[in-house]
Amino acid sequence: MAVEPASPITTRTIGPGAFSGTALRGDFPVFDAPTRQGKRLVYLDAAASSPKPRAVIEALADAYAHHYANVHRGIYELSEDATARFEGARRRVAGFIGAPSEREIVFVRNATEAINLVAYSWGRTNLSPGDRLLTTQLEHHANIVPWQQLTAEVGATLEYVAITDDGRLDMDDLAAKLANGPKLLALAQVSNALGTINPVAEITEMAHRAGALVLVDAAQSAPHMPIDVRQIGCDFLALSGHKMLGPSGIGILWGRRELLDAMPPFMTGGSMIIRVTLEGAEFNEVPYRFEAGTPAIAEAIGLGAAIDYLDALGMDNVREHERLLFERAWAALGEIPGVRRLGPDDPDTHAGVISFVLDGIHPHDVATVFDHEGVAVRAGHHCAMPVMTRYDLPATTRASFYLYNDTDDVDALTDAVRATQQVFGG
Ligand code: PMP
Helix, strand or coil: CCCCCCCCCCCCCCCCCCCCHHHHHHHCHHHHCCCCCCCCCEECECCCCCCCCHHHHHHHHHHHHHCCCCCCCCCCHHHHHHHHHHHHHHHHHHHHHCCCCHHHEEEECCHHHHHHHHHHHHHHHHCCCCCEEEEECCCCHHHCHHHHHHHHHHCCEEEEECECCCCCECHHHHHHHHCCCCCEEEEECECCCCCEECCHHHHHHHHHHCCCEEEEECCCCCCCCCCCHHHHCCCEEEEEHHHCCCCCCCEEEEECHHHHHCCCCCCCCCCCEEEECCCCEEECCCCHHHCCCCCCHHHHHHHHHHHHHHHHHCHHHHHHHHHHHHHHHHHHHHCCCCEEEECCCCHHHECCEEEEEECCECHHHHHHHHHHCCEECEEECCCCHHHHHHCCCCCEEEEECCCCCCHHHHHHHHHHHHHHHHHCCC
């Protein structure tokens, strides 16, 4: 169903879905200029970070220009104004992810910090020697290394759910490892390396039955599909603003209130206290207890503007748009000899991220030729080295779609693949 978004979003039903990616490009200044080679910029690297629409850039500039002062401190108008806008952004985030209360929304720098916060604060309080934690082989390093550090420090054991040949979590292995009684399962809703969409609601139910808490890394899902923490049923959720049209330097940890209430601070200092004496300190309530020091004020307000933009489009429509682009690109790449696509075949379990390799051509060389063609993709291990190991690959090339992409970008992708094969004599 097409939506009628508020200005300044441009929608038209000429693209493959409810809105036109081509038309939306007009909202993103980065697409105004051609590339160095004089080509149209075809940006297929949203999974690394997304471009910003004018509405977000203007909200950020406006916050700094007219509404900026430190928050939660001043008894003067400007500070009250900044605080109201900052807290308004917190409310928008709560609404966006279906959080029962904005008090459960902790502003952090990014998904990495959100996961580290849980590993330090929850982990170091609740894990004992001999305990188990569970994550998966499909994770970004941000959802592996904090748990490795934690378990090594505490003397606990870290296990990994295996992945299938087509890049899904092995549900039998998951069930077997949950039966070992881990205290927490940390997993991504969408894999940044393969695009796999994990059935996190079903998995959370399995984990809860086995007595484990669940942390969902939503860095690659929150920007691209509707998210509802109540529907998922998870206990913690992490996301990064910069991947969902927002500024860098702002991210979110959501946690169930009773869990956050029971967790000690991660970092200490100003803002997170009620009272300090020379003998000790009394900590503030959540979420402020976890927000030591001056936060990223304008960036939080910018994230609020990004959410407004996404809400106006409708996250169901964003997901549907990317699903159609995925289907088209997956099929088109499948028709080119010498292209190996990774991840699930099924568009229901594959987000708008396609990892692929070209026979005999290193992914870095692929990305270099692509760049020449104006097509920006990521080549490398995608901060998911265990995934590369699983498929015995040093790296892949990754094309990731977002709302400003359209069928012309899919064509540009397949043209770039053919151009690369020609350059390398494929
Ligand atoms: N998890 C996943 C699945 C990711 O894709 C990323 C970013 N590539 C992260 C976590 C970490 O995000 P950030 O670098 O913004 O902290």
